[in-house]
Amino acid sequence: QKEVEQDPGPLSVPEGAIVSLNCTYSNSAFQYFMWYRQYSRKGPELLMYTYSSGNKEDGRFTAQVDKSSKYISLFIRDSQPSDSATYLCAMSAWRGQGGSEKLVFGKGTKLTVNP
């Protein structure tokens, strides 16, 4: 079983739709969860950063973490053509004070929002 699984899509939605992007993971040690947005020919850009379970909202974006199900989601409300990009999930675990980090990225979901 892969440590992080993310449906590659592509996902195509009409403007104004609610978009749900998801990742599942197998390592229960992951504590920090991130979503990145990557436009074509650009570097990944941090969208959301959360610790532990629960929801975090930032404008039209909501990140949700369910550690009991090992499942994270990113919701985009009122999607816009400018949201068209590849979305990467990432998660990390730190091995104690001064210890090393395990950071794993999903392979990304390509989203197109059609006007």
Next chain:
Amino acid sequence: DAGITQSPRHKVTETGTPVTLRCHQTENHRYMYWYRQDPGHGLRLIHYSYGVKDTDKGEVSDGYSVSRSKTEDFLLTLESATSSQTSVYFCAARGLDNSPLHFGNGTRLTVT
């Protein structure tokens, strides 16, 4: 803008030649990373640094070396480029433990 600049942005080189990619950051971040991104593989860690002259290998380090002589600069060298090293290379950095990575805009390398 995460203050991370990569150079060059594009490079075409021939098999067997050495290539050096540069990452420069202006935020005094302690940690710096080199990733490659390929279709079907996503982001894969090549090498990382946790301080000046302190570096370690990632999951795909064969054929690559790094150096960090100053906090702001992290160099990635392909000792003898091969076609399998054709990829997009991203530099990333972070300041503190548990903080998220911030990425540069990448170098697109083609080895012919």
